[in-house]
Amino acid sequence: xxxxxxxxxxxxxxxxxxxxxxxxxxxxxxxxxxxxxxxxxxxxxxxxxxxxxxxxxxxxxxxxxxxxxxxxxxxxxxxxxxxxxxxxxxxxxxxxxxxxxxxxxxxxxxxxxxxxxxxxxxxxxxxxxxxxxxxxxxxxxxxxxxxxxxxxxxxxxxxxxxxxxxxxxxxxxxxxxxxxxxxxxxxxxxxxxxxxxxxxxxxxxxxxxxxxxxxxxxxxxxxxxxxxxxxxxxxxxxxxxxxx
Amino acid sequence: xxxxxxxxxxxxxxxxxxxxxxxxxxxxxxxxxxxxxxxxxxxxxxxxxxxxxxxxxxxxxxxxxxxxxxxxxxxxxxxxxxxxxxxxxxxxxxxxxxxxxxxxxxxxxxxxxxxxxxxxxxxxxxxxxxxxxxxxxxxxxxxxxxxxxxxxxxxxxxxxxxxxxxxxxxxxxxxxxxxxxxxxxxxxxxxxxxxxxxxxxxxxx
Numbered sequence: 001x002x003x004x005x006x007x008x009x010x011x012x013x014x015x016x017x018x019x020x021x022x023x024x025x026x027x028x029x030x031x032x033x034x035x036x037x038x039x040x041x042x043x044x045x046x047x048x049x050x051x052x053x054x055x056x057x058x059x060x061x062x063x064x065x066x067x068x069x070x071x072x073x074x075x076x077x078x079x080x081x082x083x084x085x086x087x088x089x090x091x092x093x094x095x096x097x098x099x100x101x102x103x104x105x106x107x108x109x110x111x112x113x114x115x116x117x118x119x120x121x122x123x124x125x126x127x128x129x130x131x132x133x134x135x136x137x138x139x140x141x142x143x144x145x146x147x148x149x150x151x152x153x154x155x156x157x158x159x160x161x162x163x164x165x166x167x168x169x170x171x172x173x174x175x176x177x178x179x180x181x182x183x184x185x186x187x188x189x190x191x192x193x194x195x196x197x198x199x200x201x202x203x204x205x206x207x208x209x210x211x212x213x214x215x216x217x218x219x220x221x222x223x224x225x226x227x228x229x230x231x232x233x234x235x236x237x238x239x240x241x242x243x244x
Numbered sequence: 245x246x247x248x249x250x251x252x253x254x255x256x257x258x259x260x261x262x263x264x265x266x267x268x269x270x271x272x273x274x275x276x277x278x279x280x281x282x283x284x285x286x287x288x289x290x291x292x293x294x295x296x297x298x299x300x301x302x303x304x305x306x307x308x309x310x311x312x313x314x315x316x317x318x319x320x321x322x323x324x325x326x327x328x329x330x331x332x333x334x335x336x337x338x339x340x341x342x343x344x345x346x347x348x349x350x351x352x353x354x355x356x357x358x359x360x361x362x363x364x365x366x367x368x369x370x371x372x373x374x375x376x377x378x379x380x381x382x383x384x385x386x387x388x389x390x391x392x393x394x395x396x397x398x399x400x401x402x403x404x405x406x407x408x409x410x411x412x413x414x415x416x417x418x419x420x421x422x423x424x425x426x427x428x429x430x431x432x433x434x435x436x437x438x439x440x441x442x443x444x445x446x447x448x449x
Binding site: 054060065085 | 331334338341348349351352355358
C-alpha cells in the first residue's frame with residue numbers, strides 16, 4: 001500500500017493511503033485518508049477486512065496506535081468499514097464518527113470496544129487539537145446517510161464516493177486530463193447515485209467551499225481547476241440511471 | 245458428513261440441529277408412553293405387567309428430552325465459541341501480518357499491548373472451546389447409555405404385550421415398536437453428533 005502526503009502545516013497533516021498491490025484482484029481498490037494533528041488523528045473510510053493488515057501497517061509507519069483516536073465511516077458499505085471488527089481490537093479506545101442512521105447496521109461488523117458517535121443529518125464538526133474538520137452532508141450520494149469531510153484550512157474535501165472512478169492499482173494518484181477521466185467515472189455516478197435533486201443540492205453547497213483538492217474513496221484526486229470541472233460535469237450529469 | 249477441515253464452527257451448529265430433531269422424537273416418545281398407559285388401563289388385569297413399563301417409557305422420554313435440550317444448549321454455545329474463536333484467530337492473523345509488514349516502523353511497539361490482550365483472549369477462547377467439547381462429549385455418552393435401556397424396554401414390552409390377549413396385543417406391540425423406533429432414530433442423531441465431536445477433537449490435536 002502506498003502512502004502519499006497531501007498536505008502539511010504546523011497544525012496538521014493529510015495523508016492518503018491506497019493503490020494496494022497486495023489486495024486480491026476481485027476487490028475494488030480504495031483510497032483511505034488520515035488527518036494527523038498534535039495528539040490525535042482521524043482515519044477516514046478505513047476500508048474492508050481484506051485491507052486491514054496493509055492499512056494498519058501503513059498507518060503504524062506514520063504514527064503510534066494510541067494516536068489513532070478517531071475513525072470516520074462516510075457510510076455503511078463493506079469497502080468503507082467492514083474492517084471495523086479488527087480496528088475494534090486494535091484501537092479499543094477510538095471513537096467512530098458515522099451517520100446516525102447506520103449505527104445499528106455498522107455494529108454488525110463487530111464493535112465491542114469502540115464508541116459510536118452518530119453524526120446528525122445536518123452535519124457536524126470535529127475539533128482535533130485546534131483543527132476543525134466539518135462533516136458535510138452528502139446524503140443519497142450514494143448512500144442514504146452519507147457525509148464528506150471538509151478541512152477549510154487545508155482546503156481539502158474528502159468526498160467519499162463522489163468523484164470516484166473504478167480503476168486499476170497502477171492508476172496515477174491525481175486526475176491528469178479531466179476530459180479523459182470522465183469515461184472512468186460516468187457509469188459509476190449514474191448507476192450508484194440515485195437522486196438528481198440530492199446531487200444538485202450537494203453541488204450548490206460544495207461550490208461555496210474553498211477547495212484545492214477533492215479526494216474520493218476510489219480512483220484519482222481532483223486538484224485545482226479540476227475540482228470546478230468536476231462540479232460542472234456532475235451538475236450536468238443525469239444520475240439514477242441503469243445502463244447507458 | 246460434511247467436510248469439517250475448514251468449517252469446524254459449522255459442525256457445532258449441525259450438532260445443535262441434530263439434537264433439536266432428537267428432542268422432537270423424544271417428545272413423540274412421551275406421547276407413546278401416554279398412549280401405552282391408556283391401552284394398558286383398558287386392557288385391565290391382562291396388561292397388569294405392562295403398566296409399570298409405561299413409567300419407564302415416560303422416564304426414558306423425560307431423560308432424552310432434558311438431555312437433548314442440554315446437548316442442544318451446549319452445542320449452541322460451542323457454535324458461538326467457535327465463531328468467536330474464528331474471529332479471534334483472524335485478529336491474531338491480521339496482527340501478525342502487521343508485525344511482519346511494519347517491522348521497520350518506529351511505532352510498531354505501540355501495538356504490543358493490544359496484541360497481548362488479543363492473544364490472551366484467543367487462549368481463553370481456546371480453553372473454553374476445549375472444555376465445551378469435553379462437556380458435549382460426556383453428555384452425548386450419557387444419553388447414548390440411557391438409550392440402551394430402550395432396547396430392553398421394547399423387549400419387555402413385547403413379552404408383556406403377548407400376555408395381554410388378542411384385543412390389546414397389537415396396540416401394545418405397536419407401543420414397543422414405537423419405543424424401539426424412536427430410540428433407534430435418536431441414536432442415529434447421537435452417533436452422527438458423536439462422530440462430529442470426535443472430528444472436532446481430532447482438530448484440536
